[in-house]
Amino acid sequence: MSAILDNLDLYWSGFLTTVSLSVLAALLAFALGTVLAAFRVSPFPPLAGFGTAYVETVRNTPLTVLWFFMVFGLPLLNLTLPSFFVAGVLALGLYTAAFVCEAVRSGINSVSAGQAEAARAIGLTFTQSLRLVVLPQAFRTVVPPLGNVWIALVKNSSIGAAFAVTEITAVATRLANSNPADVIAVFLGAAVAYLVLTLSSGLALEIIERRVVVLR
Amino acid sequence: MSDQTVLYDHLGPKGRRNVRIGTAVGAVFLLGLIALALVQLQQSGQLEGERWAILFDPDTGVPQGLMRALLATLRAAVVAMALSMLLGALLAVGRLSEHAWVRVPITAVVQFFRGVPLLLLILFAYLALPQLGIDLNLFWTLVVGLTAYNMAVLGEIFRAGILSVDRGQWEAAYALGLRKSQVMRLVLVPQAVRRMLPAIVSQLVTLLKDTSLGFIIGYFELLRQGRAYVEFYGARYGLQIYVAVAIIYISVNLMLSLLARWLDKRTSRSPKAAAVELPDEYEPVVPLGRE
Numbered sequence: 001m002s003a004i005l006d007n008l009d010l011y012w013s014g015f016l017t018t019v020s021l022s023v024l025a026a027l028l029a030f031a032l033g034t035v036l037a038a039f040r041v042s043p044f045p046p047l048a049g050f051g052t053a054y055v056e057t058v059r060n061t062p063l064t065v066l067w068f069f070m071v072f073g074l075p076l077l078n079l080t081l082p083s084f085f086v087a088g089v090l091a092l093g094l095y096t097a098a099f100v101c102e103a104v105r106s107g108i109n110s111v112s113a114g115q116a117e118a119a120r121a122i123g124l125t126f127t128q129s130l131r132l133v134v135l136p137q138a139f140r141t142v143v144p145p146l147g148n149v150w151i152a153l154v155k156n157s158s159i160g161a162a163f164a165v166t167e168i169t170a171v172a173t174r175l176a177n178s179n180p181a182d183v184i185a186v187f188l189g190a191a192v193a194y195l196v197l198t199l200s201s202g203l204a205l206e207i208i209e210r211r212v213v214v215l216r
Numbered sequence: 217m218s219d220q221t222v223l224y225d226h227l228g229p230k231g232r233r234n235v236r237i238g239t240a241v242g243a244v245f246l247l248g249l250i251a252l253a254l255v256q257l258q259q260s261g262q263l264e265g266e267r268w269a270i271l272f273d274p275d276t277g278v279p280q281g282l283m284r285a286l287l288a289t290l291r292a293a294v295v296a297m298a299l300s301m302l303l304g305a306l307l308a309v310g311r312l313s314e315h316a317w318v319r320v321p322i323t324a325v326v327q328f329f330r331g332v333p334l335l336l337l338i339l340f341a342y343l344a345l346p347q348l349g350i351d352l353n354l355f356w357t358l359v360v361g362l363t364a365y366n367m368a369v370l371g372e373i374f375r376a377g378i379l380s381v382d383r384g385q386w387e388a389a390y391a392l393g394l395r396k397s398q399v400m401r402l403v404l405v406p407q408a409v410r411r412m413l414p415a416i417v418s419q420l421v422t423l424l425k426d427t428s429l430g431f432i433i434g435y436f437e438l439l440r441q442g443r444a445y446v447e448f449y450g451a452r453y454g455l456q457i458y459v460a461v462a463i464i465y466i467s468v469n470l471m472l473s474l475l476a477r478w479l480d481k482r483t484s485r486s487p488k489a490a491a492v493e494l495p496d497e498y499e500p501v502v503p504l505g506r507e
Binding site: 043044045046047050056057059060061062063064065068069072073076077078155156157158159161162169172173176177180181183184187190191194195198199 | 227235238239242243246256257260262327328331332333334335336339340343344347348421425426427428429431432439443446451454455458461462465466469470473
């Protein structure tokens, strides 16, 4: 137990790193994923093709491999990222964007055709009808899947432990190695930190869901 | 809104011309990017045939090693898949139990393992289990971690499947006088599994991808093997080996994903697939009149 109490500050800084890593990656993923989803439904074949190719490739690559490329692969191409944290944000963001894209796309598909037809009928262009009519409704139906993507993202951020980002898992590993007697308590502490994030996100999601979801 | 064309008009001559121009510009842009990347690679000498040859030359041991690593990856994945499906089914049944003393603790177990990162579980198996006197080799460490996480996720999928079976099914089964275990085993589980097959397969794809976490504890799967080769043969061959590892992972996963999609299409084609299915011999294998 003392291993946790003596190192609360370490846990706290690890917690903050996990949160900031996840939030930044989520911002990147949500922005990129929405753009990719718009690509995939657009009338331009090259854009649609690019969107599909991106999603298929990234979804089938393990995150560890992608992260590994950011850290060990890019330097071989004479590109070096400013820090391990940035590499983490990029890897997590680029990876999660594919899942966001799929969630948003299924949301777009769930908006009834009449909405888009009406938007077209009153003379809105493709961009306008997507931006003003379809996407705002699509976002409401994708709250639950996007929430799940966010929770998965928080859990995935733990892979940072292997690539020199000192988030919760890295803190736990370090403490486990330095306090062999308290290993179980150390890991339970890290598990609680994650559960605080994932369970509270789950609760928040339920509340948001109840407020915004439209029934069809 | 499955018909995407509703978002834009059927294109007229001008629109079609714009699309053609856009396509051409896009293609040129993309080709330009590829060319730029190739030039960059060429200048740093990454395209030299000799650097890529290492992947195919049996004398270096690289192709055999990568094949061995792929088998190690698949072996861990398959064992973990089998165990987590089995335990997942038990957890699902436990969560649906009528007895609170079974249901409540099992629900807590499922929520715990689902809410914690997989890597934390693997590291726990790696660092903490030996302290408890359970000494596992790397293979079983990885399998235990993978199983602990995926049994909870698969359990939830099974549970959702069982709950989605029409109540008439189990009412009828009880009316016939089947026991609780028989209803579950003979009526609910077969239908639930068939209905949930796409979700199950896509979770198995995730599991296969997650075996790459074995890299972190030093299990010799693809990524760790690739890293070892790069350390052995030098950074000169780094890009080539990492690209090969990525391609192997992507192609194996893509095959499984395609299988999932095919299953999805097959089950969604007939909404009653779960309830009625024609025996196989009803499907003519060779179309009549063609030899």
